[in-house]
Amino acid sequence: MCRIIKTELWKLKRYHVIWAGVLLMFLSVGITLFSSTALDGTVWTFPHLAERVIQNNTTTIFPMCITLIAGYVIAREKSDDTLKSIMTIPVSYPALIGGKLIICGFLSVFLGIASTAFTVAAELLVGFPGFSATAVIQALIQITLNTLFLYIAVTPIIAFTARIPNGHMIGVILAFVYGYGGMFAAGNMTLANIYPITASMGLIQYRSYDAAVYWNIGLCSISMITVLLISAAIVATTKNASSAKIVKKVKKTVPKKGW
Structure with a gap:
């Protein structure tokens, strides 16, 4: 697994879709x-x-952003026709998918840092009060952890759509609806603690100073662990669709004419 992760890190430099993620953070x-x-x-x-x-x-x-990037990274092996070469080495397809998902977790942290940098740049542009080193560090920790937990929340969608040929665009749509549903879940704190998207906010103690906002860290953690277990189960049972058996055509013998 360490070699797979190291190899995937080297591949990141050719994925221009990462810059699309940075643009979305902006x-x-x-x-x-x-x-x-x-x-x-x-x-x-x-x-x-x-x-x-x-x-x-x-x-x-x-x-939507991280699902697009992760789906693209996974689908790239098939679109570039490199998957059949990778499968010749002793590595299982679930291990390959798992390595790519771990790399995308690193990318979610990177995008969280980029989002913090853009937030600080916006603050320097408009000059809102309350800007300090302590506030910047708190924003960095909360924004970065939030993007990481959000990635964990959508990994079942990424893992499931990886089973479908060119299914990453379907995953983007599902992730958008899934994320947008957090707006409705936030209206009820019990549901907000259970719903994985809003549970990510609970784990960073979003607006915990507000008396109307009460997060249950235990429920939020259980929500994240459940999502991780579901993702692991989906990845472990994933099979390479391109390794389907090819049925050979049986040649029909033409009967000879005459005696």
Whole structure:
């Protein structure tokens, strides 16, 4: 597994779709900054800006973003016709998929750091109050952990659609609906603690200072562990569709004419 992970790390430099993920992180901060122009009486500070970025990442941007990248990374072996060469070495297909999923976990952390960098850049641009080194460190920890937990939340979708030929675009649609459902789950704290998308916010103690927001770390952790177990089960039972047996055509013998 270590060799698979190391090999996949080397492959990342040829995946331009990663820059699409960085662009989506920039878009998330841009949408948040645009919403700050609304005259709704909200007092904007840097901590509030970071919270709104986390909210946009959770419900609209990141589940779709990381599912797109992970699905592309997995499907690339088939589209480039390199999978049949990889399968000649003693490595199982589930191990290959598992290695790619671990690499995408590293990518989710990288995208979380990029999202934090864009948030700080936006703060320097508009100059909201409350900007400090402590606030930046807290934003870095919360945003990065949130993207990691969100990735864990969507891994069953990624693992399942990996079974379908060119199914990564289906996974993107499912992940978008799945993430958007977090907006409705957030209306009920019991459901928010169970629903994996919003449970990711609970694990980082999102807005825990608010008396109306009460997170149950135990339920949030159980939600994440359950999702991980489901993903592991899907990966372990995944078979390479391209290794299907090819049925040889039986040549028909033409009877000879005459005696």
